[in-house]
Amino acid sequence: MVEEPVTILVILLIAQAVLLATTVYYLGRVRRVLRIWKTLVEKERGKPSKPRKRYVVFALACSGNPSREMVEKHVENTFTTYYGKALLAKASPQLIFMDEKARRGVYRVSHLYVKHLISLFTIPLETGECKCLIIPLKTTGTLKKALKIMEKKR
């Protein structure tokens, strides 16, 4: 007679715990921890991590009118000079969007080489009379967010 309510109580408690765990999982915290743990395990096993894309939003402070080609060429040349052709191929930086009037743009690069790309912004872009300083604004994981930031910071 006494055992029945205890069993029901235990079952209820377990159900509540399961419900709580599911809620927390879907809130993202546990999922994030699990993902980090999985990455660490994969790293130890020597499995190469999946390259993800990152979008670097930048602004240009210029004394002339820079064109898209100028920026592309400058980044490609400096990347090769400082880090070599091999890393250029791996990083594959691509200027995917540039607003020449607003002097802002978005670079796409592999997540492993974001720092390499940003570090090159210390080298000024100088061609003829045009002098430019490249200012990194933000790095995002999606193009949509990058474009939103570009619009916002205008």
Add this chain to the structure above:
Amino acid sequence: MFTDLNVKDCGSELLEKAATLGYSALACWEHSAGERGVRIVGKKVLAPGSLEELKQSLVKIPAGRTVVSVSPRDTATARWSAHDGRVDTIVMTLENIDVFDKKQFSTMKYYGKPLEIWLSDLRKAGSLQLAKYYRRVNLALRMKIPVITGSGASDWSQLPHPRAAIYLLTLLLDFPEKEALRSLTSHPYSVIAGKVG
């Protein structure tokens, strides 16, 4: 609290850009414009050929709001500038790189003298010079000598974004990220704070 301890000409445009990039203090060789949200102190870089020349140059510099840096050409000058209280930093450039050995760094550590490096030198350096630079900077870091990074900018387009400069130091010279940050913030600021109070 980003600080650049080596700017050649602080014009009004450069000061505006520096404020935009987040710099709070600059040490300038020449400055014509007034402070525009950025604290400015003077900067003197001495490159004496001999010890006597250094002593004569130091006497001429009035004490006050000027950061005094020495770029020594020989060992005697380097040792002297390490323990002279009037000298704020010792500059390692591509020309005097051979002067910096373990003993020089030991002296600098004993007297608490920071080492100053310039990003403009990193841009100019060839692969052999960069290798020498890398070895010496890492020796200084291992010996826990404060390393200060200056841009050496002569106009606004050469002023680097602080985050980009930190990444360049981390990737090119293997600075630990925290030390790279300190080389642009607390280390140079402590030199400037001693000048302006």
